[in-house]
Amino acid sequence: MNIELRDGLLFVSLTLTHEGVNETIRDMVLDTGAAQSIIDMSAVHSMDVSSRNEDEFVFMSGIGGRESALRKRIDHIQFDSYHMENAHLDFAYLDAHPGINGLLGSDILVSGRFVIDLNKMEVRQEHVK
Template identity: 40%
Template structure:
């Protein structure tokens, strides 16, 4: 899969599936410093993902300070040739000053896919193609 270098950030796309609906999300930062993937709750609302009773609330800390999100199990994440079934993904509102990105791909997905990031070729690929 191709990596884009935009605004000094490595960006790519993923496709998620929730209740039978697929959504491809662009402008996601590949963030090896983030423990968990975080997707914009505004973007995923179009396929019915929103906070519901029983969803876990998550508090995280980063350069931007303290953030709150909710964690929900979805049917599938596809990142290039890597497919992850039934993952728990974090959803929330991103900082106002980073409205040009739709989320972060964190180590929860990058490590499960054992992703190889080739900065010379600006490509990323898993060492295997399917994981449950």
């Protein structure tokens, strides 16, 4: 997958499928420092990401302080050719960061064994032989 460099940040996209609805989230920052991926609730237009009994509220801490998020099980995510079933993603309102629809974190990057190649501006899976 190609990486887009904008304003010093690395942008990618992620596709979610939940309860039969597909949604591609663009303008996600590739963030190896984020342990958990998070998506702006405002970026998910056609998918119901409201709170349900099985969901949990979590707190994230980072350079910007401490924020709450809703952790939901999503039926399917796809990042480039990598697929994950029953993935847990965090959702919150990221209004303080216009133009950023989320962070693609180490939870997906490590489980998919991704290599970030900044020379070629791409992220790809490393296949073990």
